Amino acid sequence: MSTVTQLISVAEAQRLVLERAKRLDTERVPVERAAGRVLAEEASSLVDLPPFASSAMDGFAVRAEDAGAGARLPVVARIAAGSPADRELAAGEAMAISTGGSVPDGADSVIPLELVDDSGDSIEIREPVHAGANVRERGSDVRTGDVVLEPGIRLGPAQVGALAAAGVHEVQCAKRPRVGILVTGSELKQPGEPLGPGEIYESNGLLLATALQLAGAVPAQLGAVGDDSDELERAMERALLGFDMLVTSGGASVGPHDLVRETQAGLRVEEVFWGVAVKPGKPVAFGTRRDHLVFNLPGNPVSVLVTFELFVRPAVNALLGLPEPEPAFRRGALAAPMRRNAERDQYIRARSRPEGDEVVLEPIAGQESHMIARAGRADALIEVKAGPGELAAGAPVRYLAI
Numbered sequence: 001m002s003t004v005t006q007l008i009s010v011a012e013a014q015r016l017v018l019e020r021a022k023r024l025d026t027e028r029v030p031v032e033r034a035a036g037r038v039l040a041e042e043a044s045s046l047v048d049l050p051p052f053a054s055s056a057m058d059g060f061a062v063r064a065e066d067a068g069a070g071a072r073l074p075v076v077a078r079i080a081a082g083s084p085a086d087r088e089l090a091a092g093e094a095m096a097i098s099t100g101g102s103v104p105d106g107a108d109s110v111i112p113l114e115l116v117d118d119s120g121d122s123i124e125i126r127e128p129v130h131a132g133a134n135v136r137e138r139g140s141d142v143r144t145g146d147v148v149l150e151p152g153i154r155l156g157p158a159q160v161g162a163l164a165a166a167g168v169h170e171v172q173c174a175k176r177p178r179v180g181i182l183v184t185g186s187e188l189k190q191p192g193e194p195l196g197p198g199e200i201y202e203s204n205g206l207l208l209a210t211a212l213q214l215a216g217a218v219p220a221q222l223g224a225v226g227d228d229s230d231e232l233e234r235a236m237e238r239a240l241l242g243f244d245m246l247v248t249s250g251g252a253s254v255g256p257h258d259l260v261r262e263t264q265a266g267l268r269v270e271e272v273f274w275g276v277a278v279k280p281g282k283p284v285a286f287g288t289r290r291d292h293l294v295f296n297l298p299g300n301p302v303s304v305l306v307t308f309e310l311f312v313r314p315a316v317n318a319l320l321g322l323p324e325p326e327p328a329f330r331r332g333a334l335a336a337p338m339r340r341n342a343e344r345d346q347y348i349r350a351r352s353r354p355e356g357d358e359v360v361l362e363p364i365a366g367q368e369s370h371m372i373a374r375a376g377r378a379d380a381l382i383e384v385k386a387g388p389g390e391l392a393a394g395a396p397v398r399y400l401a402i
């Protein structure tokens with residue numbers, strides 16, 4: 001197979017991926033299992049929230065006009081959250097009420113405990129309040145039938161809290177993408193086994209499974225296959241069934257043992273691109289078989305980390321139905337000068353730290369694509385666009401949080 005000659009840009013490669021990554025079918029999901037899922041249909045409130053006028057304070061429900069400074073009012077009932085009064089408040093009366101208690105008909109305000117002298121069966125007002133004070137109006141948060149959340153939002157703590165408060169117990173979400181992970185290389189051993197001559201520990205499978213899981217997909221590690229055409233063909237044939245996406249690592253470059261691309265071509269995977277102007281990650285390939293997306297990532301673990309963020313995560317985001325699936329760049333400043341690469345965009349592993357209003361990015365020592373142990377200290381990937389010369393210390397850059 002020829003060398004990678006025509007490199008396409010990162011942006012072009014992302015466009016080609018996202019053109020083919022369509023939102024999956026949807027399913028009903030109970031809210032208690034919806035964390036991290038993406039809403040596919042709007043969710044509307046089943047109740048007025050709050051469902052009744054409720055007290056914002058511990059105090060006394062009164063009519064403001066009866067409760068001027070110095071007024072003395074009898075306490076005719078005690079209202080707790082969940083236990084409303086059994087009658088209206090009449091003129092000249094007070095009812096003790098706790099936060100969240102149902103403000104009785106007839107009352108228009110709540111005087112906080114601290115503003116009265118309480119002698120048990122009556123209170124004397126020290127400081128008056130205006131009508132409406134400390135009363136949460138029925139429906140002041142949301143009304144029955146109003147939209148609580150729009151489609152395309154990823155459900156985190158605030159969102160599932162909002163749904164539960166609105167009485168919603170099930171939502172319609174995109175299915176989670178099922179992703180098969182196949183790592184290739186005859187040198188790979190699982191951690192826990194002793195290494196023989198020429199062998200290394202397999203790390204890409206776990207790296208990818210973790211990244212996919214956190215991205216909202218359902219990963220399945222399909223094991224490691226040696227660099228052998230027959231073995232690879234059998235494994236890939238199985239891996240192309242029953243998943244929405246297949247991610248391979250290794251064997252996608254130009255060496256005599258790099259058999260992944262030619263093997264999958266025989267299995268009717270149509271290659272969309274091979275070779276992107278990115279460092280690390282140049283030999284990354286992408287193809288499809290029907291609706292099935294296939295990513296061939298390089299073998300070097302740091303290349304896997306970078307190409308996952310640039311190409312695989314956006315595809316997962318799109319399958320989940322996120323409206324902005326592209327990588328979520330943030331802005332920071334370089335701590336040290338960086339030499340640019342003439343042809344390829346680089347993604348530099350770095351540590352971020354706040355400095356005033358800025359995020360400053362310190363590249364870690366050791367930027368070679370096999371140096372995954374060093375990359376383990378990084379929390380950012382700095383984008384250094386291709387071009388001549390270098391970027392000065394302090395230069396503004398974009399980065400991805402990892």
Ligand code: AMP
Nearest residue numbers: 183185202203204250251252298299300
């Ligand atoms: P390849 O893309 O197959 O030429 O592999 C590039 C480099 O990555 C080689 O040094 C491989 O040993 C290494 N490598 C490949 N697969 C893995 C893996 N799953 N875990 C760790 N290193 C790997």
Ligand code: MG
Nearest residue numbers: 185250251299
């Ligand atoms: Mg290999």
